[in-house]
Amino acid sequence: MAFESLSEKLQNVFKNLRGKGRLTEADVAAALKEVKMALLEADVNFKVVKNFIKSVQERAIGQDVMSSLTPGQMVIKIVNEEMVKLMGSETTEIAFKPGNEITVIMMCGLQGAGKTTTTAKLAGKFKTKGKKPLLVACDIYRPAAIEQLQINGNKQGVPVFTMGDKHKPVNIAKAAIEHAAKNNMNVVILDTAGRLHIDEDMMNELIEIKENVSVYQTILVVDAMTGQDAVNVSEMFNDKIGIDGVILTKLDGDTRGGAALSIRAVTGKPILYTGVGEKLSDLEQFYPDRMASRILGMGDILTLIDKAQAEFDETKARELEKKIKKAEFDFNDFLDQMHQIKKMGGFADILKMMPGMGGQLKDVDIDESALSGIEAIIYSMTIEERTNPDILNPSRKKRIAKGAGVDISEVNRIVKQFEQSKKMMKQFSGMLGSKGGKRKFKLPFGF
Incomplete structure (x- = not known):
């Protein structure tokens, strides 16, 4: 991380x-x-x-x-x-034109920075904010670039405009804006071509688009794992074509993170978002205060709350709370909670955002693969068994073990610990134990 x-x-x-x-x-x-x-x-x-x-x-x-x-x-x-x-003190939002005017956003960057995927992620963000985005395939050089954008656009439920690879990017951009106007779309996002390094042809192509199309925001996508090179790339792009902000990708990787601390100071341009995973939902708004808090080991409880609000169903949460109070929490509920936690990035990511936990987790082996084994056991149960674990007699447990491909002792262990979990649903303390060497982090509820 x-x-x-x-x-x-x-x-x-x-x-x-x-x-x-x-x-x-x-x-x-x-x-x-x-x-x-x-x-x-x-x-x-x-x-x-x-x-x-x-x-x-x-x-x-x-x-x-x-x-x-x-x-x-x-x-x-x-x-x-x-x-x-x-890092900029205040969070900077991507600017849009007023009312229903079409906002044209040009995405640029070097090849391999994750620009096309980030473009689709951004379109998904805009859609959730009530915008009507159109993705535009202007990368006519990289094999499968157009297809990649179409696949990701489809996953996000956002239309993709393409004219194949035989037209100039500037003409594709012009046609896309006309298409957006006719179809009541108000954000046009141009996915332009990247190169392995900065070259004159690439820059001229971007300049040509900006000279012929009313680009409202130019956003640079850079790879955090390239460290100081990411800062140099940002400076060069800003000098040659002018950028309005930066999206830093692969911030979840094994990176030293220097780019996040340097880009604003060197270029004067803000970091807008950070890519923190490969899923199309893994794009976080950049908050300088939260990032500083993470770096200094103070946690990031606000981002954790944002993640929870985005992923958790409020109605389900209220129903679950009632069940817990009445001790009616069953295996269906537990399965549901596991899925919600997976959406948030898993226990390791969640705990690192909790104040004071980052340093403590350094030598902790968090065995999240255990969740897959638990899922297999629960899925091997009938609906009736999941709802009412009390009916799990030896013959039923034997059948479940066979279905999950585990020993019956594993099923017994899960059932026993599940019963104990009802009593400790709200307890997160006491989960860290040390027995020499690497500490083993037991998943919540005893699993």
């Missing part, structure tokens, strides 16, 4: 600061030297790091901090505030 290494190093620095009753200027200087090294190792732009450390130091050695009863916490607060400022 992005920022894991950076977050761990910063938390160690802050741990030492918290342990001191009083801070000297030397203490602050030593701590900030470690912060500087951690940021550079995370591939944050050198100039950005230099200015960041300078700003923090100027504030941290002020009289109000040094004379504070908790100077260590004051320094951490300053680092947090400066990091938020570095």
Whole structure:
């Protein structure tokens, strides 16, 4: 996960600061030297790091901090505030034309950054906000690019305009806007061609589109895993064609995360969204304050709430609450909850967003594959058995075990632990246990 290494190093620095009753200027200087090294190792732009450390130091050695009863916490607060400022302070939305006027958005970026998939993800976001988007296949060079956009557009329930690969992208864009006007669509998203590197032909093609079509927003898609190169690409695109914002993809990968901390400072352009997975729903609005909180190991409870609100059915949640109160929670309900948690990204992702949990999970082996085994056992039950587990006698359990391809002892274990789970539905504490080496994280409800 992005920022894991950076977050761990910063938390160690802050741990030492918290342990001191009083801070000297030397203490602050030593701590900030470690912060500087951690940021550079995370591939944050050198100039950005230099200015960041300078700003923090100027504030941290002020009289109000040094004379504070908790100077260590004051320094951490300053680092947090400066990091938020570095990434733009406020969340930036993609701008639309007023009323039902057609907003043309041009997507651009290098090949391999995930531009086409991100374009479809964005169309899905707009649709949920009440917009009527049209995806436009302007990448006439990459094999299967048009088909990829059509498949993803279909999954999102968004129409795709294409004229094949024999027309110039600028002409395809013009025809798409006419089509949108005739069909009452108000957002046209152009999926332009990428290249393996920045070249003159690609830039000229994008410039030609902008000169002939009223592009309202130009959005650059960059790969977070390329680190400082992502910042360089952003700067070049902005200099040559002008961009309005950036979408950072693959932020869920094994990346040092420096691009997220550098792009705004280097280009002056905001990060709009981050791609955090391969599913078409895995696109998150970028909140500088939430990102800073994650980096500093303070969790991200607001994004967790957003995820829950997006994925959980409110009516079902109320029904479940009533069942829990009456101890009527059954295997159907549990199956439903497992599916909801999977949609949110799984237990590991959820727990990392909880304050203070990121660092604790470093050496924890979260066995989410256990859920698949539980699902197989529940699916092997009849509707009656799922609804009323009390009727599960030895012969029924034997049949269920055979259907799930497991030993009957596994079925007995799940049934026993399910009964125990009714009593601990609202308890998340006490789930971490340590028995030497890697700690085993038991899934909630004892599974």
